[in-house]
Amino acid sequence: MHLGVIAFLSLYPALHAVLTSSVLGAEAVAVLPDIETMTAVLYFGLFAMSFDFISGYTGYLSFGHAAFYGTGAYFVVLAANGTIPFVPSGTPFMVLLILAGMCALVLALLIGGVSFRLSGVYFAMITLGFSQVLYVFVRGWRYVGSNPRDGVFVTGRSDGFEIGVPFIDQLTVAIGQLTGDEVNGFLGIISLSATEVTYYAIGFVVLLCYFSMQRILNSPFGRIMVAIRENEARTRAIGYDTFRYKLAAFAISGFFAGIAGALFAGVRRSVSPDNSLFFLVTGDALLASILGGFGTLAGPLYGRLFDESVREFLSTGGTGGGLLPYLRGHLPTSVLDADLFGVTVRAAVETFLNGHASLYLGLLFVLFVLYVPNGLLGTIQKRSEGTVTSWLMGWVERRR
Amino acid sequence: MSGVIAWLSHCSVAGVPLTADVLGQFFQFETLVSVFLNGLAKASLYIMIATGLTLIFGLMGVLNFAHGSLTMIGAYLGGTVLTALVASTTGDPARFVLFFGAVVVVFGTLTVFGGLLEVTLIRPLYDRPPIYQILLTFGVTLVLDELARIVVTFYGLQPISDWQAALGTKPDILTRSVTVGSVSVPGLALFEIVFGVVTVLAIHAFLTRTRYGLIVRAGSDDSEMVSALGIDVRRVFTVVFALGVGVAGVAGTLLLWDPNWGASVPLATETLLPAFVVVIVGGLGTFRGTVAAGVLVGLVDSTMTWWFQNAIQFTGLPEMMVFLVLIVTLIVRPQGLFGLAEVGGH
Numbered sequence: 148m149h150l151g152v153i154a155f156l157s158l159y160p161a162l163h164a165v166l167t168s169s170v171l172g173a174e175a176v177a178v179l180p181d182i183e184t185m186t187a188v189l190y191f192g193l194f195a196m197s198f199d200f201i202s203g204y205t206g207y208l209s210f211g212h213a214a215f216y217g218t219g220a221y222f223v224v225l226a227a228n229g230t231i232p233f234v235p236s237g238t239p240f241m242v243l244l245i246l247a248g249m250c251a252l253v254l255a256l257l258i259g260g261v262s263f264r265l266s267g268v269y270f271a272m273i274t275l276g277f278s279q280v281l282y283v284f285v286r287g288w289r290y291v292g293s294n295p296r297d298g299v300f301v302t303g304r305s306d307g308f309e310i311g312v313p314f315i316d317q318l319t320v321a322i323g324q325l326t327g328d329e330v331n332g333f334l335g336i337i338s339l340s341a342t343e344v345t346y347y348a349i350g351f352v353v354l355l356c357y358f359s360m361q362r363i364l365n366s367p368f369g370r371i372m373v374a375i376r377e378n379e380a381r382t383r384a385i386g387y388d389t390f391r392y393k394l395a396a397f398a399i400s401g402f403f404a405g406i407a408g409a410l411f412a413g414v415r416r417s418v419s420p421d422n423s424l425f426f427l428v429t430g431d432a433l434l435a436s437i438l439g440g441f442g443t444l445a446g447p448l449y450g451r452l453f454d455e456s457v458r459e460f461l462s463t464g465g466t467g468g469g470l471l472p473y474l475r476g477h478l479p480t481s482v483l484d485a486d487l488f489g490v491t492v493r494a495a496v497e498t499f500l501n502g503h504a505s506l507y508l509g510l511l512f513v514l515f516v517l518y519v520p521n522g523l524l525g526t527i528q529k530r531s532e533g534t535v536t537s538w539l540m541g542w543v544e545r546r547r
Numbered sequence: 548m549s550g551v552i553a554w555l556s557h558c559s560v561a562g563v564p565l566t567a568d569v570l571g572q573f574f575q576f577e578t579l580v581s582v583f584l585n586g587l588a589k590a591s592l593y594i595m596i597a598t599g600l601t602l603i604f605g606l607m608g609v610l611n612f613a614h615g616s617l618t619m620i621g622a623y624l625g626g627t628v629l630t631a632l633v634a635s636t637t638g639d640p641a642r643f644v645l646f647f648g649a650v651v652v653v654f655g656t657l658t659v660f661g662g663l664l665e666v667t668l669i670r671p672l673y674d675r676p677p678i679y680q681i682l683l684t685f686g687v688t689l690v691l692d693e694l695a696r697i698v699v700t701f702y703g704l705q706p707i708s709d710w711q712a713a714l715g716t717k718p719d720i721l722t723r724s725v726t727v728g729s730v731s732v733p734g735l736a737l738f739e740i741v742f743g744v745v746t747v748l749a750i751h752a753f754l755t756r757t758r759y760g761l762i763v764r765a766g767s768d769d770s771e772m773v774s775a776l777g778i779d780v781r782r783v784f785t786v787v788f789a790l791g792v793g794v795a796g797v798a799g800t801l802l803l804w805d806p807n808w809g810a811s812v813p814l815a816t817e818t819l820l821p822a823f824v825v826v827i828v829g830g831l832g833t834f835r836g837t838v839a840a841g842v843l844v845g846l847v848d849s850t851m852t853w854w855f856q857n858a859i860q861f862t863g864l865p866e867m868m869v870f871l872v873l874i875v876t877l878i879v880r881p882q883g884l885f886g887l888a889e890v891g892g893h
Contacts, residue, residue: 208678261874265881267677268610272827276873279820283867427816430685437682503697509689516683517671 152445156350159185160343180456186346186414188448188455193353194407195435195447200360201400202433203442204369205393206376207263210271210429211278214258215251215401217285217424219408221299222247224418225291228303240308240322244352244409251405252398259397263390266379275426282424298419301412308413310348322348322413349410353448356403361444363399372396376442434508437515440522449523454508461504569857580730582853583846588736590845591743592805595798596818597825597837598750599791605767605832606787608677609669612684615819616691617792621657621799622810623695623704625649626713629803639718646718646800653796661792665785688815696812709809717804735804742801747838750794754834763787767832824873830883839884847872 160182180188198212222231223243229236234246262273285291292299307321322345363369371392374382383389412418422428431454432447439450515522521529572578600614628649633642668687672679699706721738724731754760766773766783774780798818802808808817825844829836851868876883 206678208681261878265877268681268831269827269877269881271681272823273874273877275820275823276870276877280867280870280874283870426820433682433685434689503693505689506693506697509686509693512686512689513668513683516679516686517668520675520679 153354156185157347160346180452180459182342182346184455184459186342186349188452189346189349189353190407190410190414191431191455192435192448192451193356193410194404195432195439195451196357196360196444197400197403197407198429198432199436199441199444199447200364200403201397203436203444204364204372204376205396207266207393207397208271209274209397209400210426210433211258211274211276212400212404212432213424213426213428214274214278214281215255215404216408216411216428217278217281217418217420218251218254219247219405220412220418220423221285221291221408222250222405223308223409223412224299224301224416227301227308228299230290230303236303240310240413243308244310244406244413247409248402248405251408252402255398255401256394259394259401263393263397275429278424278426278429282420282426285424286420296420298417298422300417308416310352310413320344320348345414349414352406352410356406357445357448360399360403364444368392368395434512436522437512438522440525440528441520443522443524443528446522446524453523457508457511458504461507572857573853577730578853581732582849584730584732584740585736585852586846586849587842588733588739588743588845589848590842591739591747592798592802592808593821593825593845594743594838594841595746595794595801596822597829597841598746598834599794599798600822600826601829601832601834601837602750602763602794603788603791604826605834606763606770607669607673607784608832609680609684609788610677610831611791612681612819613664613687613691614684614791614795614822615815615817616688616695617657617661617795618799618802618818618822619810619812619815620691620695621653621796622713622803622808622814623699623710623799624653624656624796625800625803626710626716626810628652629716630712633716639720642716642718645716650797650800653800654793657796658789658793662785662789664792665788669788670781670784688819692812692815695815699812706812709806709811710803713803713810714806721804739801739805746794746797750834759783759786821869824869828873828876828883830885833883833885836883836885843884844869844872 163182194216197215198209202208225231226234226238226243226246227236258274258277262270262277265273286296288295309321311320364372371382371387374387375389375393379389408423411423435450435454436447437450438453439448440446519526596618600611603609603611629645632645637645664687668683669680672683696706704710717735721734724733725737754764762773762778762783766780770780799810799814802814802818803810808814821844825837825840828844829838829840847868
């Protein structure tokens, strides 16, 4: 199953290129998310996974998780501008990635140490409180830039951020749409644009993080996390110091959220309080987790893929496809000018489709909470009484 | 090393040292009274915003994430009524009468809406873990905010900044300051204090003096027992949810005239977060606690606003203080000021 998904994701750019240039090109452009969006899906998916790692597996809703994402993102941008002491602006990105993760980990230990005295709604609220304090603080902190409310850009280095093995140039590629590397004629056949290189490089890091988290969850440590979710009192009664396990899980989750934030900053080369530290960023992770499946590690990635696809499909469509430009371009004028309850179809389309994806996602979200509480992946797992792989294997067995 | 020094110099947030001069200025009678009255005005707004949330949580254990959006809708609805009825020639007394008319309209509409919301969406979730109710109301917020944005854009009412036409319906007397002796207080602040006190008294009377209030209080203590006594708790849930939503709407209408708030789509998150803070600081689900926490947060807010305007330069710190109050309270007293350790299965 994993292999299938990885294969699909690695073939996606080629598939996208083929489909968009085929006969159904216009339809494909409208429906399929483009590669930039897919890159965003990957790093935000990692953040959503790290959110699910703590919230879905230990049952403690960490509503201030954006604090760690933002810490990672700000760390990278500030380090690249040379404003963080002892971290020169030329530090390799891979080192920054780890450092950003460690920063978020330390922050998680501090916040978690205080917050895990509480549970339930109180825990959700105190973590929200911490992240909002950080948000307001960074928004007014002159140190990060001259206009902290609008965020900061990378000005200290003009080269792209490089993902790979530090100090070995052959194994390193720069990411970013404008500054990234291109690959021409690798092995004689593969040529990739900067966007695609970025996609693969980010995908590789996300994959690595995913398998690390997967490994932790399948270890005895991960079993204890689930035990805490199911019944904390009993877990304590059989002798586990649940506070320590919760704190450690929170710290690990913070580490990966920091890495996700660092990747985000690496691709975007800028960060603002509103797209990294604000509590609605956590809300987006929550949305992805619910759609994909709460308490399934890979679920949030699919949830985010779904979320972003719908958003892009319903977006104003400046860059990629989307429904609105498609309808504008392909509906005949007679239909567009037709009268529909007092407004023209054109006006209705412009009003209800112009960047209002949140409305439809919200409706979907409500329906999911009501009728598909386990999410996309969780439902399949529950139906099959096991992982998706075993369900697929069983299906193949039955067909033989 | 120079990097560290630069870092430290930026870290010192206080641009101006705290001098005895500023302290003396703060402890003058006029300053104290005006800070106190402004604090009370803020407090009554905070209490108004948070009360509905508390009522709902206290009885049902549902943390209503859509509360802020409902407040925002209340503000727009009240604004619609006022802008439709108030002309520039309308006198002050008539404006007050129309305002209370708008309050009644908003309360009625949102109470019905809240009832529908509870019956259709929240009711199926009572037997699931409480997290699902949070999630559901979070989804409702997304829908309501986006719908509001569509409607507001469609009618050109500025979704981001305040709705100026609605601000213009404010009676003249509220835009002036009232001077008593050497202290001058904004008229709006006095109006907000009076409105807040009346609402608090009304809700208190409802909870302690009426039969229905008795059932509500009993239900928040032990809803199983109440239903065993033959009372239809489900219906009480619906009524209380509806009332909570109605109060949220009224709070929105009150915010309409305040230049610090005003009707706008982001009002939803701007009010949701302080409402959470007040409810949590007071102790989830206790009305007494909410009032106490509202006063506390309001006074801290106005004091800090004064300090940051006069002594310390750091934008946004009053906003931050609200959350610092939350964090400090939860560290010192995890269940909130008046809360019990376990409420509503949380």
